[in-house]
């Protein structure tokens with residue numbers, strides 16, 4: 001699948017098959033996650049890969065919006081080393097982490113896998129819970145969780161195409 005096809009066909013998948021993901025596919029997805037743009041090239045993004053079912057289900061337990069984690073065979077935690085923040089724009093790391101997260105969703109789609117972005121930062125309670133569950137060092141902030149697996153469903157239908165036109169403003173608002 002080429003990049004454009006993957007971007008246009010990506011959907012949030014919330015039900016996964018149990019099957020494990022091939023190591024080479026995991027490595028491709030991780031490489032995509034570290035290939036995004038980075039403000040001032042500080043490269044603050046760090047990726048934590050988790051396949052252990054118990055660890056996956058121990059992260060954000062009991063939250064409805066995190067339920068898809070329970071069936072995912074692979075979880076990638078997109079984290080940020082805040083000691084690499086830029087002084088004049090300290091929160092630019094969130095843009096780096098977003099680009100990294102989206103790159104991995106697109107890479108997973110292009111490999112025929114389902115994926116889901118679960119938000120963590122800036123929700124303080126979730127950020128703290130993930131930090132504690134994974135014993136992250138003080139300067140490391142968990143930004144997002146990406147659940148990946150073979151699709152157990154096809155995801156929700158894409159938002160209506162006609163709405164795309166409503167969101168685009170040519171030359172002036």
Ligand SMILES: Cc1cc2nc3c(=O)[nH]c(=O)nc-3n(C[C@H](O)[C@H](O)[C@H](O)COP(=O)(O)O)c2cc1C
Pocket residue numbers: 010011012013014065066068116117118119120155156158159
């Ligand atoms: C910052 C962010 C946080 C999200 N958090 C969750 C989440 O916690 N649980 C979930 O099921 N989906 C989550 N999503 C996925 C959105 O619900 C999904 O992208 C949206 O419904 C549009 O569907 P689509 O991804 O299929 O286009 C999140 C998406 C973003 C960008």
